[in-house]
Amino acid sequence: VPELPEVxxxxxxxxxxxxxxxISEVEVLHPRAVRRHVPGPADFxxxxxxxxxxxxxxxxxxxWIELAGPATTSGEYxxxxxxxxxxxxxxxxxxxxxxxxxxxxxKHLRVRVRFTDDGPELRFVxxxxxxxxxLDDVVxxxxxxxxxxxxxxxxxxxxxxxxxxxxxxxxxxxxxxVKRALLDQTLVSGVGNIYADEALWRTxxxxxxxxxxxxxxxxxxxxxxxxxxxREALAQGGTSFDALYVNVNGQSGYFDRSLNAYGQEGEPCPxxxxxxxxxxxxxxxxxxxxxxxxxx
Ligand SMILES: [Zn+2]
Numbered sequence: 487v488p489e490l491p492e493v494x495x496x497x498x499x500x501x502x503x504x505x506x507x508x509i510s511e512v513e514v515l516h517p518r519a520v521r522r523h524v525p526g527p528a529d530f531x532x533x534x535x536x537x538x539x540x541x542x543x544x545x546x547x548x549x550w551i552e553l554a555g556p557a558t559t560s561g562e563y564x565x566x567x568x569x570x571x572x573x574x575x576x577x578x579x580x581x582x583x584x585x586x587x588x589x590x591x592x593k594h595l596r597v598r599v600r601f602t603d604d605g606p607e608l609r610f611v612x613x614x615x616x617x618x619x620x621l622d623d624v625v626x627x628x629x630x631x632x633x634x635x636x637x638x639x640x641x642x643x644x645x646x647x648x649x650x651x652x653x654x655x656x657x658x659x660x661x662x663x664v665k666r667a668l669l670d671q672t673l674v675s676g677v678g679n680i681y682a683d684e685a686l687w688r689t690x691x692x693x694x695x696x697x698x699x700x701x702x703x704x705x706x707x708x709x710x711x712x713x714x715x716x717r718e719a720l721a722q723g724g725t726s727f728d729a730l731y732v733n734v735n736g737q738s739g740y741f742d743r744s745l746n747a748y749g750q751e752g753e754p755c756p757x758x759x760x761x762x763x764x765x766x767x768x769x770x771x772x773x774x775x776x777x778x779x780x781x782x
Contacts, residue, residue: 546675
């Protein structure tokens, strides 16, 4: 499953190569890839034709392109107050590719978007078809323009408007474990299992620590570390920003070498040398240092 930094890489690539172009034609090669668009593939394609892509946005791991138009009689593309967005669910294996029109089709190509400038196509490729594309209405929530499907998702730590103090207050009011709270997308979005474990390790907190017992300083440190870990991952993945070929596939391991806790079972803790332990956590695993991160 792609994490926030990987989705941000894709967002930057889309913004650089797709924004500001007019869609000429959309081809749905597999109806399952647009199953979240309830009116169906034909409606999906018809409503996208003639629209102009405005900007690529991300919140947490959600990715969308806001749309303007269709063109008025004077040829202008006007973004309505309540607009529409092309929302991408990457799922387990979804990729958004920007490819020259003459490039051969990928084996698992599901949706093709062509533009009036005859430039590179936007292709949605998904081997397992858990992901997909949909058109969604854009609404104003707390000063942000969001697709309806994203309206309940909290701001992520990379968001310039992210309010760490408010999130720590809300976190301390919960009656749950601190890792569970960190993964709650309605509290803070975009922190996945990997980055939660790394941030907890850096803060020397065990994930089962009750949120009510977390101090304000610990809470702020935890969010700060979560932000740092994701920024570092983004910096490492940044080499692909300028490439025409942008993709995310959930297999990307470019951050693996820098992990201190996640996936490091049996390896010495880089801080104290104690072997890292793995514990079951909500059908997944948690990794921590039993010495630096005392169990409650
Ligand atoms: Zn340790």
